[in-house]
Amino acid sequence: MRMISVLIADDQMLTREGLRTILDLEDDMEVVGLAKNGLEACEMAEALDPDLLLLDIQMPVMDGIAALKRIKQSRPEITILILTTFMDEDYIVEGMVHGASGYMLKDTDADKMIASIRDTVSGQFILPAAVAAKLAARMNRFVEDHEYWKRTHRERFKLTEREEELAQLIMRGLNNREIADALHIAEGTARNYISSLYGKLEVADRSQAIARLRAII
Structure with a gap:
């Protein structure tokens, strides 16, 4: 059985420790490090080279998106799953553009979380329904704006x-x-x-x- 090494980056201690407790109960998962900000996440990712990084977006010192960009440049092989409570469409799009392998909401139940991690490491892109709905709404607005632009310029x-x-x-x-x-x-x-x-x-x-x-x- 292949072990999945996981690095957790979140500025909330209870979240970090709670996730470690959940993941360490799995026979095929090992939490190799805990980071409390984006800069620590970068340094630990480069040093530990985990299979997967659970990366919070809103963190001090360096936010998750900035950390994502740096890690994907130095360690492109690390799978990164954005861990968030934020449903901001800009974060969703920017994370996808810079190489995130998906999103996982912090209130996801333990079983779904474990399944999402395994699926992500196996190469699947993880996008919860609530996040997908936000992204779809943004895309619809983009299409509507583009069609409006075309109509007005056709007249002009x-x-x-x-x-x-x-x-x-x-x-x-x-x-x-x-x-x-x-x-x-x-x-x-x-x-x-x-x-x-x-x-x-x-x-x-x-x-x-x-x-x-x-x-x-």
Whole structure:
């Protein structure tokens, strides 16, 4: 049976000791260290190289997110499970971006906690339903904001039928001569159309125009 070495980082002594008591009762788990702040968590993670770190977010000296970033740079092989009572979406997203393997709420019952640790070490991403709901709500707001932005910019940069046709050709990567041929006009006329479109889009060159067109079409 493979032993899972665990480092616990939490600024509350009762939480640290309570978690150690729960985990040390398991035959396949061993608590190798207790840290009371983010800096201690970093130092002990680098020295002890545990399989898994239970890392609180709100801690003195160095918070959990800062500790997460440092540990993932120096010991990327350590699995980190964020241990928190905080449901702030920014913490959720930032933790995921910087390599956390999941989240576990401090009020999780012992059996679920043990199962979550085993699942995390085996490679699964742990996201409790309450945390997932927060993340989903944030993503929904992002989509709504993006759609609103697109609607308002479509109105601001509303294109005529000919400008729409020209925009599609530009986005396909055609040069001025190819655009002129496609529209059956002189190359000079095509250049004038393109220059006029740039002015309407408030851009200076083709790369900027393509970026804006992709955002609004």
